C-alpha cells in the first residue's frame with residue numbers, strides 16, 4: 001500500500017510569530033502536488049516545518065506518515081522515515097566533500113538504525129551509483145570531490161539538491177523553488193530529472209512561481225497558500241490560471257487571508 | 271614593592287642543575303655551554319616575561335618543583351605512536367623520558383653523508399660541523415627563561431643533517447614520549463638542510479598513559495639552506511596532565527622553502543613560541559596550525575613571520591577547534607624589515623567554538639617597515655552554524671554526526687595545504703578520535 005503524508009490543522013510559529021494558521025494537506029506516494037502562493041504566504045515555512053527545522057515551532061495540529069505522528073521528531077529522524085526537502089537556499093558546508101556528505105546521508109537513509117561510526121555503504125557501490133545519477137543530471141563528476149555547495153553557482157546548487165534527492169530516493173519530496181534562479185536549460189534538466197525520479201514511489205510537493213517544472217511534472221493537485229492558510233485547492237488548471245492571471249482574484253475571494261498576507265509582507269519589509 | 275621569586279616553584283635550583291650534570295657524560299664544550307645557559311636562566315627567572323607574549327597565560331599554578339629530569343632507564347614498551355608504521359621511513363628515532371631508546375637510519379642515506387640520530391652523540395662526533403648551528407642561529411638561549419632553561423638542561427634530541435644537494439625522499443620519524451610520572455624532558459630537535467638539499471621529518475609527542483604528569487621544555491631549530499626544501503611536522507599529542515613549553519624557530523635562506531605544520535591536540539597547558547625567519551632573498555615559508563582543545567586545556571601560540579630579505583613569501587594558516595572549557599590563544603605577528611621589499615606575508619587564524627564556555631583569543635599583528643609589500647592578516651571566531659546542522663539533519667545525518675563532519679570540514683582547509691598524505695590521514699583519524707568517533711571510513 002502506498003504511504004500517506006498527512007498534515008492536519010498545522011499551526012507554526014517563528015520566534016513567537018504565528019505564520020501557518022491551520023494547514024491541511026494529504027499527499028500520497030505517487031502523487032504530485034503544486035503549492036503556489038504570493039511571497040511571504042508561508043510556503044517555505046510549511047516546507048521547513050515538515051522537515052523539522054528547530055526554529056519553526058509547531059504550536060498546533062499534526063504531521064503524520066502512515067498514521068505515525070512525527071511532529072515531535074528531529075529532522076534526521078524524519079529524513080530517515082523518507083522525507084526530503086530540496087532547499088530554496090541550499091547551505092554551504094566548507095571542507096566537506098559532496099561525495100562524503102552524500103555517502104553518509106545515503107548510509108543513514110538506507111539503514112535508518114545506523115549510528116555514527118558504523119559502516120557506510122560500500123565505496124565501490126556508492127561510486128557507481130553516484131556516477132550514474134550525476135551523468136543523468138548532466139553534472140560534471142568533478143563536483144563529487146568539491147566541497148558541498150562551496151563556490152557553486154545558484155544553478156549548480158539546485159542541481160546538487162536534485163542529485164541528493166536522486167540518491168536518497170525519498171517517499172516524500174518537497175521542492176522549494178528548485179526551479180528559481182536556473183537558466184532555461186537547467187530548468188529542463190531539473191524538470192526532466194524530477195519526472196524520471198518521481199513515480200509511484202514518490203509523493204512530491206512542488207513549491208514554485210514558474211510553470212516549466214509543472215509542465216514536465218503535471219500536478220494532480222494545486223494548493224494556493226495565502227496568509228498562512230491553504231485557501232484553495234484545484235487541479236493543474238488552477239496552477240495554469242494563477243500563472244496566467246496572478247493572485248488578484250484569489251485575494252478577492254479570501255479577503256481575510258489576503259489581509260494577513262499583506263501584514264506579514266509589511267512586517268518582513270521593515 | 272619587592273618581588274621575591276620562589277625558585278623552587280617556578281624553576282630548577284643550582285643543586286638540581288649540578289646533580290643533572292653528574293648524570294651527563296659529554297665533552298666540556300657542551301658542559302660549558304650548559305653552565306652559561308644556567309647562569310642566564312637564573313638571571314632570567316628574576317626578569318618579567320614579555321607581557322605581549324605571556325599576559326594571557328596564567329603560570330601561577332605551574333609548579334616546576336614537581337618535575338625532574340629522569341636518569342633511570344624507562345620502559346618504552348608502553349609507548350604508542352600515531353605515525354610510526356603508517357608509511358615507509360628512511361629512519362626513525364625514539365626518545366623516552368629524555369633518553370634516546372631507539373634509532374635507525376637506512377644505509378644509503380648514511381652513504382650520502384646524511385646524519386640522523388641522537389643529538390648528543392652526533393654533536394660530540396661532529397663538533398666542527400654542528401656547533402655553529404646548535405642553539406646559535408635559530409633559537410637563542412637568552413631569548414627568555416624557557417629557552418635558557420632548555421639550553422641548560424636539554425636532554426635527548428633528534429638531529430638531522432642533510433648535506434648540500436642531497437635529496438632525502440623518504441620521510442624521517444621522531445618520537446618523544448613520556449612514561450614516568452613527574453618527568454621533565456628537554457627534548458631538542460635540530461634540522462639542518464644544506465643548500466639544494468631536501469628532507470621531510472615527522473615528529474610526534476605522546477604520553478604512555480593518561481594519569482601521569484609531565485613537563486616538556488622543548489626546542490625546535492630548523493635551518494633551511496639556499497634552494498633547499500624542508501617539510502617538518504610536529505604533532506603534539508601529550509596527555510592532559512603535561513605542561514609543554516617550546517621555542518621553535520625556522521631560518522630560511524635565499525630561494526629556500528620551509529613547510530611547517532604544528533599540531534596541538536594534547537597537554538594541560540602548552541605555549542609555543544614559533545619564529546619563522548626569512549633571511550634570504552625569495553625565501554618562502556608556509557605555516558599550518560591544527561589545534562583541537564577540549565576539557566580544561568590551554569593551548570597558546572606566539573607566532574612571528576619575520577621577513578628580512580627582498581621578495582620573501584610567508585603564509586600562515588592556523589585553525590583551532592575549541593570544546594568544553596578550553597582556551598586557545600594565538601598571537602601572530604608579521605614583521606617586514608625595511609630591506610624586505612616585494613614581500614608577501616599572510617596570516618590567518620580561524621577558530622570554531624563548540625561550547626559557550628570555551629574561549630579563544632586571536633590577535634594578529636603587522637609591523638611593516640618596507641613600503642612595497644603585500645600583507646594581509648585576519649582572525650575569525652565562530653560557532654557551528656545551525657543552518658549547516660539542519661541541512662545535514664534533513665539528509666538523515668544526526669546532529670552529532672553533522673557537527674563532527676563540520677569540524678572535520680573546518681580542519682580540511684588546513685589538511686589541503688599539507689602535501690603529505692599520511693599526515694593528513696593521521697590528523698583526520700586523531701581528530702575523529704578526539705571527537706569520540708570510534709571508527710569512520712573516509713572517502
Ligand SMILES: Nc1ncnc2c1ncn2[C@@H]1O[C@H](COP(=O)(O)OP(=O)(O)OP(=O)(O)O)[C@@H](O)[C@H]1O
Nearest residue numbers: 014019038039040041042043044045046264265268
Ligand atoms: N526565520 C524567520 N524569521 C522571521 N520571520 C520569518 C522567518 N521565516 C519566515 N518568516 C516570515 O514568515 C512569513 C512566511 O515566509 P515564507 O518564507 O514561508 O514565505 P514563502 O511563501 O516561502 O515566500 P517566497 O515566495 O518569497 O519564498 C513571512 O512573513 C516571513 O517574513
Ligand SMILES: [Mg+2]
Nearest residue numbers: 043044045088
Ligand atoms: Mg519561500
